[in-house]
Amino acid sequence: RARKLAILNQKGGTGKTTTAVNLAAGLAERGFETLLIDTDAQGNVGASLGVKGDRSLYHVLVEGQDAADVAVPVRGSLDVITADATLAVAEVWLARLDQDRDRILAKRMGSAHRRYQFILLDCGPSLSLLNQNALTYADEVLIPVSCDYLALVGVKQVLKTLKDIERHLGHSVPIAGVLPTFYDARIRLAKEAVATLRGHFKDRLLDPIRRSTRLAEAPSHRQTIFEYDNSSTGAEDYRRLVERIVGSDRPA
Amino acid sequence: RARKLAILNQKGGTGKTTTAVNLAAGLAERGFETLLIDTDAQGNVGASLGVKGDRSLYHVLVEGQDAADVAVPVRGSLDVITADATLAVAEVWLARLDQDRDRILAKRMGSAHRRYQFILLDCGPSLSLLNQNALTYADEVLIPVSCDYLALVGVKQVLKTLKDIERHLGHSVPIAGVLPTFYDARIRLAKEAVATLRGHFKDRLLDPIRRSTRLAEAPSHRQTIFEYDNSSTGAEDYRRLVERIVGSDRPA
């Protein structure tokens, strides 16, 4: 059975897509059959890997097409379901349903988890029904948090969202880890952010991803960090994350 | 009559809130009566200025309360309408309306523009009905773009959104300016991003906001950049933006 991991933080620009793409690529490189689903209408997963499917998550969610047919193989052991601006229409469509509007994704994905060992969901920066669908489908969540004050403020809201899903939908989504991103040891604010997160999340705090221009350059070459510069700090940090996720069992 | 300026980019983390807060503060400092409206459920405007109104944009939009009653004075000549997570509920409420769901904000704000000379709207990172409402109410848009590849990719989507509003709602929102943010002259990617933007937007490209830790620290002190460190590059760059906005008339 696949481990289903949502990569989520409603704060914008915290490194969700960068984490989703490089974690998925790292898991595939280790030989795990991996599916990466873009649930964000920006469609940055496709932009980062240089893939534009003829169909997207919209076709799975709203038109009920089979996820296995819409998924596109992009690297060895890595398939992707892309997204584009039409997904924004799906949000309105979900809102106008009278029931189960939080569970549509879980219903549609059906047996897809049998083909894969890991299913990752790159979530958009919002408190949307699409993200509630992603959380109801996932069985654990990875929270990238950039090392700055407004992102720290945002973490409280992520925890509230998780509590709401558990209370109202009866679906518990344990935290696989909180991942500090854009870490720069020379900046006091970054060190304080990590210290605050460590105090709060203890052993669920993952080793930080350091700020690295190579990580920002890789998408412009439509490559993962491992393909673009395998010896960069970005590749090192994301490889460590892969090992940590592989090594840990699904959180309780 | 007030100039109504939406600060918008559906890409996350491009400096929208930082720009909205510091531009609003700079305009108020220059003596213009200014209203800053947070249209993002994250509520980062309130977090950045240390204000938590007892009511928010939700009360104006969904409950029809008077904007003038909900606005809170936070500095001399600067009032704020805050937001919080309940605004996410307003998105579903808007989606379930059968007509005019793009124009509710414009209807509700009514005569507020008579009290102010500038009304700024901090928009959240999404392609949402709330943002369509902000664009239908505004008469010009400022687009902060961080100097990285994925943000550049996102600008095409912003332009599409503006075209859609014009075509479907008959409301034209000219671009007051495109503002490069997180600019670091030592990084090639940043220089390339600005060159690409200049080629596309010509004289609507504004002078970049340089990456400056002081800008990231100011919100943790609930201060504007002018209050926190008036001699920083951040204060210099935002003061230049204020002069540029004041000096230019509403774009044609």
Ligand SMILES: Nc1ncnc2c1ncn2[C@@H]1O[C@H](COP(=O)(O)OP(=O)(O)OP(=O)(O)O)[C@@H](O)[C@H]1O
């Ligand atoms: N550790 C890092 N060091 C330097 N640049 C990074 C790092 N992580 C991500 N980036 C760059 O920062 C920008 C924002 O990252 P990304 O798009 O992954 O964030 P996001 O949370 O997915 O944003 P959104 O909220 O819009 O979905 C991108 O251009 C990315 O290439």
Ligand SMILES: Nc1ncnc2c1ncn2[C@@H]1O[C@H](COP(=O)(O)OP(=O)(O)OP(=O)(O)O)[C@@H](O)[C@H]1O
């Ligand atoms: N020029 C800058 N230099 C350094 N840090 C900055 C700069 N501009 C903004 N920041 C910091 O970067 C983070 C992101 O900025 P901000 O929250 O303003 O972006 P945003 O576009 O409003 O994000 P969202 O998409 O979540 O609404 C904040 O912590 C902010 O303090």
Ligand SMILES: [Mg+2]
């Ligand atoms: Mg993203």
Ligand SMILES: [Mg+2]
């Ligand atoms: Mg913001």
